[in-house]
Amino acid sequence: MTQSVVVQVGQCGNQIGCCFWDLALREHAAVNQKGIYDEAISSFFRNVDTRVVGDGGSISKGKICSLKARAVLIDMEEGVVNEILQGPLRDVFDTNQLITDISGSGNNWAVGHKVFGSLYRDQILEKLRKTAEHCDCLQCFFIIHSMGGGTGSGLGTFLLKMLEDEFPEVYRFVTSIYPSDEDDVITSPYNSILAMKELNEHADCVLPIDNQSLFDIISKIDLMVNSGKLGTTVKPKSLVTSSSGALKKCYKKPFDAMNNIVANLLLSLTSSARFEGSLNMDLNEISMNLVPFPQLHYLVSSLTPLYTLADVNVPPRRLDQMFSDAFSKDHQLLRADPKHSLYLACALMVRGSVQISDLRRNIERLKPSLQFVSWNQEGWKTSLCSIPPVGHSHSLLALANNTCVKPTFVELKERFMRLYKKKAHLHHYLQVEGMEESCFTEAVSSLSALIQEYNQLDATKNMPVQDLPRLSIAV
Numbered sequence: 154m155t156q157s158v159v160v161q162v163g164q165c166g167n168q169i170g171c172c173f174w175d176l177a178l179r180e181h182a183a184v185n186q187k188g189i190y191d192e193a194i195s196s197f198f199r200n201v202d203t204r205v206v207g208d209g210g211s212i213s214k215g216k217i218c219s220l221k222a223r224a225v226l227i228d229m230e231e232g233v234v235n236e237i238l239q240g241p242l243r244d245v246f247d248t249n250q251l252i253t254d255i256s257g258s259g260n261n262w263a264v265g266h267k268v269f270g271s272l273y274r275d276q277i278l279e280k281l282r283k284t285a286e287h288c289d290c291l292q293c294f295f296i297i298h299s300m301g302g303g304t305g306s307g308l309g310t311f312l313l314k315m316l317e318d319e320f321p322e323v324y325r326f327v328t329s330i331y332p333s334d335e336d337d338v339i340t341s342p343y344n345s346i347l348a349m350k351e352l353n354e355h356a357d358c359v360l361p362i363d364n365q366s367l368f369d370i371i372s373k374i375d376l377m378v379n380s381g382k383l384g385t386t387v388k389p390k391s392l393v394t395s396s397s398g399a400l401k402k403c404y405k406k407p408f409d410a411m412n413n414i415v416a417n418l419l420l421s422l423t424s425s426a427r428f429e430g431s432l433n434m435d436l437n438e439i440s441m442n443l444v445p446f447p448q449l450h451y452l453v454s455s456l457t458p459l460y461t462l463a464d465v466n467v468p469p470r471r472l473d474q475m476f477s478d479a480f481s482k483d484h485q486l487l488r489a490d491p492k493h494s495l496y497l498a499c500a501l502m503v504r505g506s507v508q509i510s511d512l513r514r515n516i517e518r519l520k521p522s523l524q525f526v527s528w529n530q531e532g533w534k535t536s537l538c539s540i541p542p543v544g545h546s547h548s549l550l551a552l553a554n555n556t557c558v559k560p561t562f563v564e565l566k567e568r569f570m571r572l573y574k575k576k577a578h579l580h581h582y583l584q585v586e587g588m589e590e591s592c593f594t595e596a597v598s599s600l601s602a603l604i605q606e607y608n609q610l611d612a613t614k615n616m617p618v619q620d621l622p623r624l625s626i627a628v
Contacts, residue, residue, distance in 0.1 A: 154192035155292035163305030166297040172416035258303025263585035265307020301332035301341030310351030333365035342568040350596040367411040421550035434536030476515040479551040494557035498532035505547025559607040
């Protein structure tokens with residue numbers, strides 16, 4: 154069994170991480186009722202004997218004593234991490250896993266990347282090494298961060314390069330939250346573009362998620378709850394609403410509920426690593442099968458059922474409907490429409506009591522309506538995990554390597570150029586040591602090259618699939 158380490162960077166990364174650990178514990182508690190420390194739990198948790206002084210002795214078999222998350226929490230402000238340490242998850246982390254500062258990065262990529270990067274490099278590395286040493290077979294680093302702020306974008310991508318240098322064999326999966334147009338950080342286009350260059354160069358797989366699509370999903374759930382048409386009861390232990398019940402209060406920006414959707418995505422993504430299944434998918438298989446060219450490693454994710462994640466009394470969708478939903482615009486965690494764009498490859502990760510025949514039947518049914526590149530017409534990767542999410546009979550996560558991510562990058566570049574043409578706010582970045590204007594020009598040309606690659610693929614969209622001549626066999 155392999156292990157993975159989660160690295161949460163910045164305010165957004167730590168809030169999503171907190172939701173992930175909460176849901177993962179609930180999921181294992183529902184399955185593992187005898188409290189035995191098994192391989193499933195060991196993939197993301199250590200079992201520690203708290204009576205041993207110091208780091209605590211790890212116990213690889215037997216009863217669960219005290220679970221510690223395989224995680225490193227980094228933030229240059231103390232607020233969110235302190236909140237986690239005072240909350241119900243306080244025993245899952247210890248001070249050996251935390252790195253905080255008090256000043257914050259001031260929404261400036263350069264401060265996060267150049268200043269805090271060099272200041273905390275050794276400290277971060279030591280904690281990462283220590284966490285890695287507790288793993289028998291470290292397979293994957295999950296980095297969770299946002300693109301718009303200073304710490305998430307700057308320090309988050311500094312860390313990515315560091316992981317590549319120090320652990321070159323270990324896969325780097327990045328969950329990146331992209332800012333919406335109405336973002337409250339004016340400098341977020343700069344931070345996002347500078348971070349994009351690092352993601353292009355140092356990540357194995359990136360799951361771009363956009364705040365606006367999460368907000369739209371939550372608004373729809375809200376509408377369902379309040380319309381009364383589909384039943385007005387929300388279960389108290391809902392997986393999308395937080396324990397404080399963000400839906401009932403109807404916050405203007407219900408970040409708790411939005412973070413929970415991303416946490417559910419990570420739960421589904423890691424389910425094969427954590428539980429048994431008739432068709433398990435290793436995390437490194439995702440990168441292997443879905444990333445045909447190193448730069449094109451951005452995967453658009455969709456999750457179903459989504460509107461029933463609110464546990465509203467929505468009639469359970471039939472299995473086939475769930476597969477159809479995964480390809481519809483409303484279920485994407487990025488404002489994108491994969492159905493009308495070009496697929497390079499697609500992975501379907503199913504949980505629950507679903508048969509392989511159901512999977513194959515739905516792929517055959519959906520195939521005619523989806524466009525795949527001519528050289529990869531059979532570009533499907535599938536996995537079946539027998540344990541469904543808590544409160545559901547089955548669920549599906551679809552990961553698409555699809556040219557529909559391009560508009561997100563184009564829009565990001567346009568927002569960047571609007572500021573950059575006026576040289577607005579540039580002085581804040583350039584007064585940071587080691588930061589030069591060439592950093593901006595290199596970052597924008599890196600993004601332009603990426604957009605160009607997607608353009609070239611899109612240009613092949615309606616080309617006929619060629620039947621290549623086969624070798625004739627002499628009889």
